[in-house]
Amino acid sequence: MAGWLSTLKKELTGETGEAAHAPQQAWSPQVFEDIEWRRFEALCETLFGQAGVRTESQSHGADGGVDIWLYSAHSPKPMIVQCKHWRRKPVGVQQLREFFGVLKANDLQYGTFATSSTFTDDALVFAKANGINAQDRSGLLRLIGTRTAEQQQALLAVAYEGEYWKPTCVNCGVKMAERKPKEGGTPFWGCVNYGKTRCRFKLYMASDR
Structure with missing residues (x-):
């Protein structure tokens, strides 16, 4: 197995605790x-x-x-x-x-x-x-x-560099985090800078793109 792939396998746990696609x-x-x-x-x-x-x-x-x-x-x-x-x-x-x-x-x-x-x-x-x-x-x-x-x-x-499966915020250039609406509904990716800059960029996980 290539060296970069071995290193990558150590980075496959996201904030949700779930492994990314191999x-x-x-x-x-x-x-x-x-x-x-x-x-x-x-x-x-x-x-x-x-x-x-x-x-x-x-x-x-x-x-x-x-x-x-x-x-x-x-x-x-x-x-x-x-x-x-x-x-x-x-x-x-x-x-x-x-x-x-x-x-x-x-x-x-x-x-x-x-x-x-x-x-x-x-x-x-x-x-x-x-x-x-x-x-x-x-x-x-x-x-x-x-x-x-x-x-x-x-x-x-x-x-496959880094957290390759997590979307990047188009406004801030940082990795987004999985969010689940308190009242239920479709989970989405939200910008982690929302609390700092009030960036409201989001991506719904169920997307045709």
């Missing part, structure tokens, strides 16, 4: 199911960085529709990447139109839209017509498959 030892669609959105973005950044480009990103807060900036010595302009970590809901043409607007706002002709889910047919048509490289779950797995065995293991380590 990490995969090889690449498969299950990896995307296991991890939360921030790990997915970190994975994409590392994957594109392995191609020899310099990357920049931010962990939380408003990003202007750009999750990752890619800089190549062979191009005067950067390329931008937007990531959508959705598990079941396909990315539609509306999301691609919004990303196209981000491209135009940054005076760029090309960009990549990466998702752990799939794209609708009309979204793929729009992407092809407007210089958008649409990478869905299958496309990302194919791209990962072109990497060396060592690089693929490095990508797994990034995906």
Whole structure:
């Protein structure tokens, strides 16, 4: 067993006392199911960085529709990447139109839209017509498959780093905690900074994304 995986097994207990889903030892669609959105973005950044480009990103807060900036010595302009970590809901043409607007706002002709889910047919048509490289779950797995065995293991380590199953607050950049409404109802993930900053960001556990 890889050293990083042995270390990871010591970190598999969350605040609820329940063990997280055991990490995969090889690449498969299950990896995307296991991890939360921030790990997915970190994975994409590392994957594109392995191609020899310099990357920049931010962990939380408003990003202007750009999750990752890619800089190549062979191009005067950067390329931008937007990531959508959705598990079941396909990315539609509306999301691609919004990303196209981000491209135009940054005076760029090309960009990549990466998702752990799939794209609708009309979204793929729009992407092809407007210089958008649409990478869905299958496309990302194919791209990962072109990497060396060592690089693929490095990508797994990034995906399963830390409490990979716990969502990260998009406002504060900290791991969220499981909350159960006192009056009953659907459990949700709440920001741990609620008492300090009154951050009200929450994610319901039963989600189509």
